[in-house]
């Protein structure tokens with residue numbers, strides 16, 4: 449043991465973030481963060497490295513390892529979902545199975561299409577095959 453005051457270690461930190469941006473709402477959601485920390489002991493010159501990855505759990509309960517596989521619901525705006533938790537409606541919108549997909553006699557539809565009058569849904573269903 450030495451009576452000399454200890455010299456504080458020097459730390460440098462590199463931080464990388466992955467942000468999911470919804471172009472319709474212009475909001476960003478940080479879905480992954482990685483930090484790399486280098487700690488140098490000035491007394492001995494020794495270095496230690498600490499790397500940490502922070503991953504997000506999707507709304508449907510899966511761990512988002514690959515950010516490119518994530519989806520956002522275009523009806524309610526919630527994100528992130530795994531690709532298994534959403535479905536593309538015949539109108540083209542990606543809707544979450546959690547709250548925004550409704551199944552009726554025309555099949556699964558997003559809430560926007562399900563709110564259309566019956567004759568409009570029938571017309572869209574008929575013209576979809578033309």
Ligand SMILES: [Zn+2]
Pocket residue numbers: 521522523524525526543544547548
């Ligand atoms: Zn939704």
Ligand SMILES: [Zn+2]
Pocket residue numbers: 537538539540541557558559560561562
């Ligand atoms: Zn739809």
